Amino acid sequence: MSDNQAVMNDFDFHGKALDTIFDDYVEMLDSKPVGYSNKYGGFWYIAKSDDIFDAEQDPETWSVGPSMLLPSFGTDMPLIPIDIDPPTHAGFRKILLPMFTPMAVAKLEPGMHETAQSLADDVMNSTEEAVDVSALFARPMPTIIFSRLAGYPEEDWVLFDRWVDEIIYDRTTHPERAHAAGDELIAYMDKLINQRRNDPASYDDITNQLLTAKTDGRELTHEELLSYGYLLFLAGLDTTAWAIRAALWYLARNKDAQQKLRENPKLIPNATEEFLRTLSPVQAMARTALKDTVVRGQEIKQGERAVLVFGAGNRDPEVYEAPNDIDIERENNRHLAFGGGIHRCLGSNLGRKEVVISLEHFLATVPDFELAEDAPWHGVGPLKIKINKEH
Amino acid sequence: MAELYVDQSRCQGHARCYMLAPETFMIDDEGYGFVREGREGSYDEENVRKAIRNCPERAIKIRGEEEAK
Ligand code: SF4
Secondary structure (H helix, E strand, C coil), X not given: CHHHHHHHHCCCCCHHHHHHHHHHHHHHHHHCCEEEECHHHCEEEECCHHHHHHHHCCCCCEECCCCCCCCCCCCCCCCCCCCCCCCHHHHHHHHHHHHHCHHHHHCCHHHHHHHHHHHHHHHHHCCCCCEEHHHHHHCHHHHHHHHHHHCCCHHHHHHHHHHHHHHHHCCCCCHHHHHHHHXXXXXXXXXXXXXXXXXXXXXXXXXXXXXXCEECCEECCHHHHHHHHHHHHHXXXXXXXXXXXXXXXXXXXXXXXXXXXXXXXXXXXXXXXXXXXXCCCXXXXXXXXXXXXXXXXXXXXXXXXXXXXXXXXXXXXXXXXXXXXXXXCCCCCCCCCCCCHHHCCCCHHHHHHHHHHHHHXXXXXXXXXXXXXXXXXXXCCCCEEEECCCC | CCEEEECCXXXXXXXXXXXXXXXXXXXXXXXXXXXXXXXXXXXXXXXXXXXXXXXXXXXXXXXXXXXXX
16 A cells, blocks of 8 residues: 555656556556645646546636646746636637638548658658658658648748657756747747738638637737647647557557458547547646635645546546457547547547548558567657568 | 437537537537537437547537436
């Protein structure tokens, strides 16, 4: 018991800690579904699916301020819309919701197919023994798709991976590096917005949508545009790359699933949901209690931080049969990979489609593959595979 | 008579309903889900059941039953 307490007291959901986090989830769900961790200034973790769901549906008790991100994404400015509470939040969200409906996403599909195919061809054409499919496939896919949708000029794309790495992945170990990269990203958004302001009519993309949108009957301020742009950049590029990479990581280690999806691509959307449930890019998001409250018998005081551990909720045995099995044919899959409630991921339809189309082309183009060397399931780092071309 | 509907106070526009049962659900211009006209009685159909079970907000309900199963 004391052992288990020790594990939970320093529960962490970033970096190296992700290597073994699924074991933490089993312990938490089994013996301490609400507990306190001393990491990142201290927070209550909430692990049960129902408790997470309830907290997300209750923004009057749970604020997203000062930030849903713990630690922050290389900046102290509140990010729109994720760090904004009601009533201001709804207006910001409404601006972009129409750009992410299934109908809007369907219009991007031809471009997604073309891009996924040409990246899969690059993988096949690589002469390396061990092909890094994170660098050649998982990362460029969302960079290209989202950059086109957002309106980031193509010549700038080479800058993006480093900003994502430093802002998101180095923030726990090198916060100063994350802030420096954050400053670069802010400067980039500032330049982009100023350029566009002079020429709004020639574009039909997210940046333009933000520039011309009204909330509460007024246009967004320059600071609001920067904040919204900053968040979208990171949300649009990183999470989808992780999701594609994690799916490939799993398939490289599970030939049966790989074969099944290759023979029956109609299963890919279902499999994608299962990868999102079990290997999600967003394992947890933070809240702050606006008043004293009680979660599963545990008192939480006003002002205390809490972390909704989506990744644990997604493996809650009360919700899923054999929760730690990755079953690509699982039917009931109301998972928390995109969060829930008013802050649920705006880009879920886009992200899903990108993963599905990526896997379709990858599996149709690349024959039997396996890991060339050990690699963590998480993150966007290298994923080297060996392709058995004789097959 | 029981009637299928989307609880507008809960729906956040994730469009799972439309993806799983497009003949029954539709998404409005703002991005929120609703039940197509004439489809209010389709709650027993297999893919509608699947949509109910997969809606992240549990927003798809059946009026006349205490809660959607
Ligand atoms: S799945 Fe649920 S939340 Fe999403 S649009 Fe349909 S009813 Fe609304």
